[in-house]
Amino acid sequence: MPATPEPQLTASEKAKAAWLIARMGKRAIAGPDVYQADLEKKLDRLMDAARKREAKANSPR
Secondary structure, eight states: OOOOOOOOOOHHHHHHHHHHHHHHHHHHHHOTTSOOHHHHHHHHHHHHHHHHHHHHHHSOO
């Protein structure tokens, strides 16, 4: 499966992504059995929303 291109993130999206990644790192320190799927889903939704926003901005009207 080909990788999807990474979209340009706004400042708000960058801050949210950094916060989520920091929380995932904190949970990873707690141990390998700690549940992280909820944070991964939130990050995936953030990236999907950024891709949709970027595609909408680049599409001709």
